[in-house]
Amino acid sequence: MIRNVVVLSGNSHPKFVDSVCNYLGIPPASRVLEKFSSGETRCEIRDSIRGKDVYIIQSFGVGTNRNATNNNNNNNTDGSSTSATAETGHVTVNDYFIELCIMISACKTGSARRVTAVLPFFPYSRQPDLPYTSTGAPLVSRNHDAVTMTVTEGQGSVSYTFESVPPTPAAHIPRTAGLANGMSKLANGLSSSSSITRGSDIRDMAKVMVTGPASDAGSKSLGEKQPQQQKANDKFTTHDFENPAMAMAFQQKVGFKPMMAQAGSLIADLLTCAGADRIVTCDLHESTYQGFFDIPVDNLIARPLLKRYIQHHIENYKEAVIVSPDAGGAKRAAAIADSLGLQFALIHKERRRPSKTHPNYPSMMLVGNVTNRICILVDDLADTANTITRAAKLLKREGAVQVVALITHGVFSGDAIQRINASALDRVVVTNTVAQDRHLEAFGAARARGTKELPDKNKNDVDPRVVCGKLEVLDIAPFFAEAIRRIVFGESISMLVRDGD
Secondary structure, three states: OOOOEEEEEOOOOHHHHHHHHHHHOOOOOOEEEEEOOOOOEEEEEOOOOOOOEEEEEOOOOOOEEHHHHHOOEEEOOOOOEEEOOOOOOEEOHHHHHHHHHHHHHHHHHOOOOEEEEEEOOOOOOOOOOOOOOOOOOOOOOOOOOOOOEEEEEOOEEEEEOOOOOOOOOOOOOOOOHHHHOOOHHHHHHHHHHOOOOOOOHHHHHHHHHOOOOOOOOOOOOHHHOOOOOOOOOOOOOOOOOOOHHHHHHOOOOOOOOOOOOOHHHHHHHHHHHHOOOEEEEEOOOOHHHHHHOOOOEEEEOOHHHHHHHHHHHOOOHHHOEEEEOOHHHHHHHHHHHHHHOOEEEEEEEEOOOOOOOOOOOOEEEEEOOOOOOEEEEEEEEEOOOHHHHHHHHHHHHOOOOEEEEEEEEEOOOOOHHHHHHOOOOOEEEEEEOOOOHHHHHHHOOOEEEOOOEOOOOOOOOEOOEEEEOOEEEEOOHHHHHHHHHHHHOOOOHHHHHHHHO
């Protein structure tokens, strides 16, 4: 029996918290966590936490719409009411993070002995280092997952996507063509624009300046004047008003590096300043993320759970091949392959300038033999599912008989579910670090498959699964509960992972 321990639940994943509490044998603490009509978060801890060891569990996935699912009102397990976000009812990752910080602060104000933030899926852990050159969180577009922009360059045209890298010009190339090419163009543009009537000049100029990728090839610039022919080696920026579409190439200025906000250290500082004494998470996208904190960070590894799944639910797994869908996850996949004695393959993804054969996505090359084999894709995160679906297509083309993806964090944003259903993937196995109820509903009517007790394990060591179409969900809550128990009693967390191996 664990004493002097309080487990608090955020609004993001209450079922996960219930599973953890059932394993620990304690009920979740009573709290009120709701929003005022203004949209501000209200937090009230209704149980005594003075001198207690508090664990706050909050996960982060895709935001949900409480209006659609709960009719603007949720009932917590303690009987309290949780209202939806003001006006829209849409809850974002940022809302969940603010809830977490406020709950941590409330516990510290209530004289808790220690506050531990348990984050099954850590937010903002994969921000890109450079814009459009590193693989970070996918950018959001209005109509499509991948936004394609057509840029006229001389006589031809080049298509760019957020996965392609525009060419970086040489340092000696002038960037502000509007000034470097002389004042004649500017004077001509100003003189021709004077013919526009004063009542509509701003509107007409705005129509010209906002010329985008959907504009006709024959569109004209200021004053209906055709742009002059540009030289082949000219590079364009937003200063090139003669052809505003050139500004869409996202090219840098000489001597200037676009600065992207690095949220890693900021998130760490916010959690620490809120009062967190310890962080518990699972499979960080970048293990170096732990260096941002000056408090203990326990990065649990889901490898033991994934290994057990391979051993008990993959037929003839000894003949299977572990495949990493990119170079970044090679170490993770190779560790599973080595521990199980399986062959290993790697998919090398090279980002090149779009060509006629591959205009919208980078080329992929398989290193290894997968002919007539079952391929097991291992990755830590699936968001838009672009990587694993393209990898599955390549593996099937190279002769794989079956492709199974094992993912720790199944975010599945955008049209990821539709993409998976239409892909060559035979199965996608994820853990419940992110709430999967909405994803299971999207895959179809869920059906529960009975739990299977593993040999040489105690009664609590089972692998419950929920199967729906191509999606299977593994319960990782007992893994976190055991980690909490070991922290409470001062036992080793590394031994927990080692026992699983």
